[in-house]
Amino acid sequence: MASIHKAVLDLKSLDLLANGNSSVHRLDARAKVLVSLVFILCVVSYGRYELAVLFPFFIFPIVMISMAGLPPLFILKKILLLCPFVLAVGIFNPVFDRQILLHLGPLGISGGWVSFASILTRSILTVGTGFILVGVTGFTAVCQALEKLGMPRVFAVQLLFLYRYIFVLTEESGRASRARELRSCGKKGLGIHSFSSLVGHLLLRTWQRAERIHMAMLARGFTGEFHASRQSGFGMPEIRFALIWSTLFIFLRLQNVPQLLGSLITGLNP
Amino acid sequence: MSHHIVEVKNLQHIYSDGTAAIKDVSFIITHGESVGIIGANGAGKSTLLQHLNGSLEPTGGSIHIGHTPLTKGTLPDIRRTVGMVFQDPDDQLFMPTVFDDVAFGPLNLGYTPADVEERVTEVLELVGAGHLRDKPPYHLSGGEKKRVAIATVLSMSPDILVMDEPTNGLDPFARRQLIKLMRDFKHTRIFTSHDLDMVLELCNRVIVLHEGVVRADGPTLEIFNNDKLLSECRLEKPFSMQGCPVCSSAIK
Numbered sequence: 139m140a141s142i143h144k145a146v147l148d149l150k151s152l153d154l155l156a157n158g159n160s161s162v163h164r165l166d167a168r169a170k171v172l173v174s175l176v177f178i179l180c181v182v183s184y185g186r187y188e189l190a191v192l193f194p195f196f197i198f199p200i201v202m203i204s205m206a207g208l209p210p211l212f213i214l215k216k217i218l219l220l221c222p223f224v225l226a227v228g229i230f231n232p233v234f235d236r237q238i239l240l241h242l243g244p245l246g247i248s249g250g251w252v253s254f255a256s257i258l259t260r261s262i263l264t265v266g267t268g269f270i271l272v273g274v275t276g277f278t279a280v281c282q283a284l285e286k287l288g289m290p291r292v293f294a295v296q297l298l299f300l301y302r303y304i305f306v307l308t309e310e311s312g313r314a315s316r317a318r319e320l321r322s323c324g325k326k327g328l329g330i331h332s333f334s335s336l337v338g339h340l341l342l343r344t345w346q347r348a349e350r351i352h353m354a355m356l357a358r359g360f361t362g363e364f365h366a367s368r369q370s371g372f373g374m375p376e377i378r379f380a381l382i383w384s385t386l387f388i389f390l391r392l393q394n395v396p397q398l399l400g401s402l403i404t405g406l407n408p
Numbered sequence: 409m410s411h412h413i414v415e416v417k418n419l420q421h422i423y424s425d426g427t428a429a430i431k432d433v434s435f436i437i438t439h440g441e442s443v444g445i446i447g448a449n450g451a452g453k454s455t456l457l458q459h460l461n462g463s464l465e466p467t468g469g470s471i472h473i474g475h476t477p478l479t480k481g482t483l484p485d486i487r488r489t490v491g492m493v494f495q496d497p498d499d500q501l502f503m504p505t506v507f508d509d510v511a512f513g514p515l516n517l518g519y520t521p522a523d524v525e526e527r528v529t530e531v532l533e534l535v536g537a538g539h540l541r542d543k544p545p546y547h548l549s550g551g552e553k554k555r556v557a558i559a560t561v562l563s564m565s566p567d568i569l570v571m572d573e574p575t576n577g578l579d580p581f582a583r584r585q586l587i588k589l590m591r592d593f594k595h596t597r598i599f600t601s602h603d604l605d606m607v608l609e610l611c612n613r614v615i616v617l618h619e620g621v622v623r624a625d626g627p628t629l630e631i632f633n634n635d636k637l638l639s640e641c642r643l644e645k646p647f648s649m650q651g652c653p654v655c656s657s658a659i660k
């Protein structure tokens with residue numbers, strides 16, 4: 139429990155990265171959200187056996203991380219945190235799908251492994267982009283941008299509360315499990331019994347705290363509208379940013395770039 | 409709202425589990441008054457305060473702020489008038505950094521970014537938390553959180569300041585600072601505290617709550633000199649009125 143607690147606190151520090159002041163940070167949130175959406179759409183729209191075509195897309199996260207000065211290792215660790223889930227989703231592909239699709243020398247690679255690798259790559263790309271987006275924009279600003287881009291306000295606010303609720307829940311669970319650990323004197327507490335009552339208790343507590351925080355927000359003039367402290371408009375830099383990246387993604391999506399490169403080098407047409 | 413009168417009439421609050429936390433409370437607090445609400449643990453102080461900005465809905469009775477009844481429709485206006493510091497600062501801080509948290513209120517009030525910046529810097533200095541502005545609130549000490557929570561409310565320039573145990577967890581210096589700050593605040597102040605010396609120093613009027621009803625309401629000195637009342641309500645004289653225990657035991 140303690141390690142989850144720490145991981146989520148780390149997630150909060152992702153939000154802190156958004157206080158940076160690079161050229162990417164200064165861009166209007168809408169431009170970044172738009173570009174990220176186009177990116178994600180392009181990446182997930184590939185078929186399940188496509189792998190090589192995904193690699194050129196890594197240029198976007200890499201350029202963003204270096205331009206915004208985000209700590210690459212930190213982002214990488216956050217992505218790794220998600221890997222168990224992806225593994226759970228994709229791990230059966232190699233078992234069920236044994237048709238040989240690729241030959242690497244004497245080694246035959248089955249379709250299952252290819253699709254597994256494809257899922258993994260696509261998850262890393264999309265999740266990484268999500269983290270980077272929050273890291274250069276801040277979650278509040280992302281929600282705000284989504285709303286300005288036409289998402290109904292109710293959903294935007296819901297999303298924000300969900301995000302806050304995760305923190306409230308982990309903070310409460312961190313406290314409760316610490317209290318339990320301290321009083322169980324190194325033994326396993328009272329086993330499953332005390333654990334289940336702890337969980338029930340936790341949900342109630344979290345709910346109450348979330349309610350009190352909501353009250354505090356209302357007490358400070360919250361009317362369902364979020365204001366970012368960074369003020370910006372959709373100007374020339376935003377248009378350039380959105381245009382260049384989106385065009386690149388769509389180009390990458392429509393053309394098979396690795397193959398194109400290969401044929402250029404070998405001078406053959408496919 | 410020119411006259412920030414707070415009028416509570418026959419207020420009653422029963423929690424959903426059946427606990428009658430406030431049974432029958434009435435009082436009128438006029439503009440510029442500084443009133444201390446004291447009472448034992450569980451007397452209903454926090455419950456009472458949370459009604460003053462509509463955080464809790466009364467089960468019975470009514471509340472008027474500056475002659476405006478507290479209803480759903482008037483709530484936004486009343487919340488702008490009444491600044492509220494909760495007992496637990498963790499309930500009050502929810503943004504990624506101290507700066508964002510203090511800026512939350514002013515941004516909602518529609519200040520321009522430049523004004524917000526200025527206002528936030530100003531109030532953080534006022535509570536002695538200027539050096540904390542870029543820290544995340546969950547990395548602060550208890551007393552630091554409390555000070556930031558107070559700043560979040562001051563940043564909205566409320567006309568009525570309501571605080572639930574403001575000096576709880578503050579070091580002596582920060583407590584002094586807060587007392588000075590509250591003395592300089594010219595509008596209505598209402599707060600609960602177990603720090604009776606602070607109540608003595610800041611308030612000319614005290615309301616004593618006991619098991620959900622008003623046991624006494626009057627001038628501070630009069631109440632603190634009423635030994636029978638104090639002991640019945642599980643209270644004591646402020647230390648500064650008790651005489652020095654070291655010196656007096658030397659005389660005996």
Ligand SMILES: Nc1ncnc2c1ncn2[C@@H]1O[C@H](COP(=O)(O)OP(=O)(O)OP(=O)(O)O)[C@@H](O)[C@H]1O
Pocket residue numbers: 423424425427428429447448449450451452453454455456495
């Ligand atoms: N959410 C709740 N549900 C049920 N009962 C509650 C709830 N909150 C408080 N109470 C009860 O209401 C009574 C008054 O609580 P309140 O928090 O107002 O006390 P208080 O005077 O602020 O005490 P303290 O000095 O300890 O802060 C207590 O008996 C408490 O047990």
Ligand SMILES: [Mg+2]
Pocket residue numbers: 453454455495572
């Ligand atoms: Mg209380």
